[in-house]
Amino acid sequence: MSSEVTLKQIAEALGVSAMTVSRALNDRDNVDEKTKQRVRNKAESMGYTPNRVAKSLVSRKTHTLGVVIPEITHAFFPEVVRGIEEVAYKSDYQLFLTNANELFSREKEAIETLRSQRVDGLLISSSLTHEDYSFYESIIEGGAKVVFFDRCIEDIGASCVSVNDRESSQKITEHLITEHGYTQIAHLSGPQKVSIGKERLQGYKDALEAHNLELNEEWVIQAEFKEDTGYDAMIKLLEKGREGHPDAVVAVNDPVAIGAIEAIKEHGLTIPDDIAIVGFTDDIRSSLLDVPLTTVRQPAYEMGEQAAEKLINVIEDEDATVEKIEVPTTLKIRSSCGC
Amino acid sequence: MSSEVTLKQIAEALGVSAMTVSRALNDRDNVDEKTKQRVRNKAESMGYTPNRVAKSLVSRKTHTLGVVIPEITHAFFPEVVRGIEEVAYKSDYQLFLTNANELFSREKEAIETLRSQRVDGLLISSSLTHEDYSFYESIIEGGAKVVFFDRCIEDIGASCVSVNDRESSQKITEHLITEHGYTQIAHLSGPQKVSIGKERLQGYKDALEAHNLELNEEWVIQAEFKEDTGYDAMIKLLEKGREGHPDAVVAVNDPVAIGAIEAIKEHGLTIPDDIAIVGFTDDIRSSLLDVPLTTVRQPAYEMGEQAAEKLINVIEDEDATVEKIEVPTTLKIRSSCGC
DNA sequence: ACATTGTATGTTAACGATAACATTATCAAT
DNA sequence: ATTGATAATGTTATCGTTAACATACAATGT
Numbered sequence: 001m002s003s004e005v006t007l008k009q010i011a012e013a014l015g016v017s018a019m020t021v022s023r024a025l026n027d028r029d030n031v032d033e034k035t036k037q038r039v040r041n042k043a044e045s046m047g048y049t050p051n052r053v054a055k056s057l058v059s060r061k062t063h064t065l066g067v068v069i070p071e072i073t074h075a076f077f078p079e080v081v082r083g084i085e086e087v088a089y090k091s092d093y094q095l096f097l098t099n100a101n102e103l104f105s106r107e108k109e110a111i112e113t114l115r116s117q118r119v120d121g122l123l124i125s126s127s128l129t130h131e132d133y134s135f136y137e138s139i140i141e142g143g144a145k146v147v148f149f150d151r152c153i154e155d156i157g158a159s160c161v162s163v164n165d166r167e168s169s170q171k172i173t174e175h176l177i178t179e180h181g182y183t184q185i186a187h188l189s190g191p192q193k194v195s196i197g198k199e200r201l202q203g204y205k206d207a208l209e210a211h212n213l214e215l216n217e218e219w220v221i222q223a224e225f226k227e228d229t230g231y232d233a234m235i236k237l238l239e240k241g242r243e244g245h246p247d248a249v250v251a252v253n254d255p256v257a258i259g260a261i262e263a264i265k266e267h268g269l270t271i272p273d274d275i276a277i278v279g280f281t282d283d284i285r286s287s288l289l290d291v292p293l294t295t296v297r298q299p300a301y302e303m304g305e306q307a308a309e310k311l312i313n314v315i316e317d318e319d320a321t322v323e324k325i326e327v328p329t330t331l332k333i334r335s336s337c338g339c
Numbered sequence: 340m341s342s343e344v345t346l347k348q349i350a351e352a353l354g355v356s357a358m359t360v361s362r363a364l365n366d367r368d369n370v371d372e373k374t375k376q377r378v379r380n381k382a383e384s385m386g387y388t389p390n391r392v393a394k395s396l397v398s399r400k401t402h403t404l405g406v407v408i409p410e411i412t413h414a415f416f417p418e419v420v421r422g423i424e425e426v427a428y429k430s431d432y433q434l435f436l437t438n439a440n441e442l443f444s445r446e447k448e449a450i451e452t453l454r455s456q457r458v459d460g461l462l463i464s465s466s467l468t469h470e471d472y473s474f475y476e477s478i479i480e481g482g483a484k485v486v487f488f489d490r491c492i493e494d495i496g497a498s499c500v501s502v503n504d505r506e507s508s509q510k511i512t513e514h515l516i517t518e519h520g521y522t523q524i525a526h527l528s529g530p531q532k533v534s535i536g537k538e539r540l541q542g543y544k545d546a547l548e549a550h551n552l553e554l555n556e557e558w559v560i561q562a563e564f565k566e567d568t569g570y571d572a573m574i575k576l577l578e579k580g581r582e583g584h585p586d587a588v589v590a591v592n593d594p595v596a597i598g599a600i601e602a603i604k605e606h607g608l609t610i611p612d613d614i615a616i617v618g619f620t621d622d623i624r625s626s627l628l629d630v631p632l633t634t635v636r637q638p639a640y641e642m643g644e645q646a647a648e649k650l651i652n653v654i655e656d657e658d659a660t661v662e663k664i665e666v667p668t669t670l671k672i673r674s675s676c677g678c
Numbered sequence: 679a680c681a682t683t684g685t686a687t688g689t690t691a692a693c694g695a696t697a698a699c700a701t702t703a704t705c706a707a708t
Numbered sequence: 709a710t711t712g713a714t715a716a717t718g719t720t721a722t723c724g725t726t727a728a729c730a731t732a733c734a735a736t737g738t
Contacts, residue, residue: 004482006724017688022726032686047481052455053395054724057693060343062392064435064456072424075623078417085411085438089445094452096403097436099424106428113433116391117403142386143343284414288627345694356718361696369715393694396723 005048014042025050056118065311066096066114068107070127070151071225074255075284076300077125080149083304084123091312093120100127102225108135121145121311126153129193145314149307150298152195154324159314161307161325165196168296168329169203169250170210172278175294175331176248177211180338182276186219186246188233188256197252200280204250219246223256230259238267245269248276248337254283254295261289261336272338282332292334303327344387353381364389395457404650405435405453407446409466409490410564413594414623415639416464419488422643423462430651432459439466441564447474460484460650465492468532484653488646489637491534493663498653500646500664504535507635507668508542509549511617512589514633514670516550519677521586521615525558527572527599529591536591539619543589558585562595569598577606584608587615587676593622593634600628600675611677621671631673642666 007025011018016035023031024039025048056062065088069077081097088095096114100107107127114122122144126136133156140146140157152160176182187204190197201220208215218240223233230251238245251257257279264275271277271291279286282297306325314320333339346364350357355374362370363378364387395401404427408416420436427434435453439446446466453461461483465475472495479485479496491499515521526543529536540559547554557579562572569590577584590596596618603614610616610630618625621636645664653659672678 007726008724018724019689019726020687022724023687026726030685030687035686047477049451049454049481051457051724053392053401053457054693055726056392057390057396057695057724058726060693067436072417072421075414075417078411078414081436082411082438085436089437094456095436097406097420097424097434098428099421112388115388117433118390118392138386142388285624285627288624346696347694357694358696358719359717361694362717365696369717371716374716390694393723394696396694396725397696399723 005043005046006051007048010039010042010046010048013046014038060118062118062120063092064094064096064117064119065308066098066111066117066119066122068098068100068110068114068122068124070100070102070107070125072099076150076281076298079300080125080304080307083301083306084308085304087305087308087312093312102127104128104130111139115139115144121147121315123307123311124148125150126194127151128153129191131193145311147307147311147314149303150196154195157322159310159323159325161303161310161327162196163296163298163303163329164326165199166203166206169200169280170206171203172280172294172296172331173204173207173250174210175333176250176276176278176337177207177213180248180276182247182338183213184216184219184244184247185213186216186221186237186249188221188223188230188237188249188251188260190252190256191222191224200252223252223259225253225255227255227259227262230256231263232259234260234263238263238269245275248272249278251277251279254279254281254286254293257293257295257336258283258285258289261291261293271336276338277336286332287334289336291336294334294337294339295332297330297332299327299329344382344385345390346387349378349381349385349387352385353377399457401457401459402431403433403435403456403458404647405437405450405456405458405461407437407439407449407453407461407463409439409441409446409464411438413620415489415620415637418639419464419643419646422640422645423647424643426644426647426651432651441466443467443469450474450478454478454483460486460654462646462650463487464489465533466490467492468530470532484650486646486650486653488642489535493534496661498649498662498664500642500649500666501535502635502637502642502668503665504538505542505545508539508589508619509545510542511619511633511635511670512543512546513549514672515587515589515615515617515676516546516552519587519615521677522552523555523558523583523585524552524587524589525555525560525576525585527560527562527569527576527588527590527595529595530561530563539591562591562598564592564594566594566598566601569595570602571598573599573602577602577608584614587611588617590616590618593618593620593625593632596632596634596675597622597624597628600630600632611675615677616675625671626673628675630675633673633676633678634671636669636671638666638668 007018007021011021021039024036098110104127146158149161189201192198221233221237223229279293279295282295286293346357346360350360360378363375437449443466485497488500528540531537560572560576562568618632618634621634625632
């Protein structure tokens with residue numbers, strides 16, 4: 001039997017109306033138990049699969065969520081997606097997954113398509129790198145239910161699940177200052193248009209300020225989020241060299257730190273003796289490096305769970321409020337910081 | 340404007356019929372250029388988003404693919420999904436992603452739901468661990484378009500994209516024999532009900548046989564696919580101990596090898612001097628271990644691409660044939676084998 | 679005997695878009 | 709002016725399901 005079996009076909013085969021079949025299969029009241037059984041058997045034997053497309057058209061609900069992430073390569077986002085998936089599964093939602101590949105244009109396209117699909121809600125980690133939020137504003141105003149995670153766009157009426165990047169960044173920088181006494185600390189930053197890039201830089205600055213260390217603008221080099229940009233930024237930093245190299249480096253995330261480590265090694269320097277370095281994310285590789293990387297652990301799975309729970313809440317409860325949900329980070333002290 | 344704008348509403352606002360609006364927005368012939376422009380402007384200003392649900396009901400095509408994977412934690416499947424996503428994106432398909440969590444019951448449920456969603460096709464990496472293929476048979480007979488990848492179910496009328504597990508397993512085992520002269524080689528196998536479990540064991544046996552080494556059944560221990568099962572299996576192997584431990588171990592995949600390495604270290608043995616070990620997969624961590632792991636590299640991204648291409652081909656071309664597509668593996672020789 | 683209640687079923691219309699067919703307007707050719 | 713062809717637009721029915729209302733019939737109470 002083909003997958004094209006419809007209620008009407010079952011109805012005809014049994015000599016009843018389509019409505020009765022619908023009622024029987026949805027186990028409603030007011031249907032004779034014998035009829036229900038007859039219908040169920042027939043549906044089974046004809047290989048009936050309910051058509052959610054038709055159902056969605058009537059109910060204006062698709063029971064689907066759109067997930068938009070900026071990349072799938074590293075361990076972080078898959079882990080977030082696993083958390084999302086788990087919650088969605090339990091609440092009987094299906095997931096549309098799209099990878100924007102760090103391109104906002106592609107993200108926009110993806111969101112547009114997902115809205116066409118009439119997803120009940122959107123989970124977005126933004127690839128935006130400029131400061132024009134009008135696209136998000138318009139879709140939210142247009143009634144889309146959105147929850148951001150990790151890379152958030154704030155104050156535009158959508159909830160957000162992330163870690164406290166600024167505070168965490170400050171904490172790990174302070175670890176370098178108070179535990180190890182470093183004073184010459186550089187930062188390989190992320191793009192300043194992305195919230196986590198800005199926040200983490202700010203946390204680094206906060207730490208310096210709190211300990212009366214002077215900020216050397218020359219030692220803040222902008223990378224992006226991947227290994228090669230970390231490598232390049234570190235090379236730049238090492239080649240400035242007039243005033244010598246820094247004691248320690250705070251990288252915007254672990255992939256950047258991993259790239260930087262390679263550059264440091266190539267320059268014949270050792271970690272942590274010549275230069276200490278710390279990251280952010282706790283990439284799956286970080287504990288396995290020659291000199292295990294001290295970093296900030298972000299609970300990715302939990303972040304996914306929280307984001308999905310919040311979104312489903314927004315979808316199902318009319319008066320859910322806009323929230324900023326922070327999931328706690330933990331410092332993962334390993335040896336790259338000098339410990 | 341809410342997302343609930345319909346063609347009819349635009350039509351009313353302009354005093355034309357819904358059909359004209361539909362034609363204008365789809366840029367059909369036989370519509371006055373001025374009308375088209377008026378319609379487009381109005382649609383834009385009202386924030387119209389076409390409803391794919393309604394469209395799908397008419398066209399009986401959803402332009403969506405269902406992807407079912409057994410796990411998302413490790414790097415392999417995310418990378419496959421990235422390949423799938425890329426191809427789907429280019430061909431304008433959306434992806435439903437579901438994680439079966441290594442549970443066949445959950446996979447079955449997922450497939451049923453995806454069929455309800457009327458996905459145009461399914462990409463499946465099976466979590467099946469028994470030998471009853473009737474579920475797959477029935478959905479394929481029911482007209483579902485299916486392409487398996489990595490963990491395939493063969494000879495039931497669906498195409499399959501995978502590596503040649505048996506041959507690759509034989510090759511890496513032979514590397515241990517011919518390059519290093521090991522003769523006491525153990526195997527930590529996968530579940531024998533899963534194709535890759537069976538095939539890789541078989542490849543291991545082929546290698547022994549080809550070199551006239553006796554197969555010691557005691558040294559084939561069944562693990563599953565994760566670290567903890569590798570650890571447990573290795574402990575079992577080490578504690579048999581009457582005849583001493585093996586020279587070398589062939590693990591069914593890298594996570595199992597990583598678990599086993601821990602067990603080996605705990606027993607105070609060193610790799611590769613006391614026991615050499617090799618894996619399969621080329622996990623992102625494998626090159627970063629204390630003793631980098633020799634393994635078989637599976638081109639995950641390419642596997643995803645091929646699987647998606649094949650599926651789209653099956654969907655769009657009536658007389659596409661059933662194929663077994665093999666993507667080539669490469670040996671990643673590092674130092675855990677003794678090199 | 680008859681209104682009343684309740685159970686089991688049927689009919690119609692709707693969700694939003696579009697294919698297929700129908701109608702009207704426009705213009706050139708005779 | 710009339711015809712025919714073509715361009716522009718409208719109408720109806722359909723996809724599969726279900727809500728809302730309608731009907732048929734049996735059982736109950738007075």
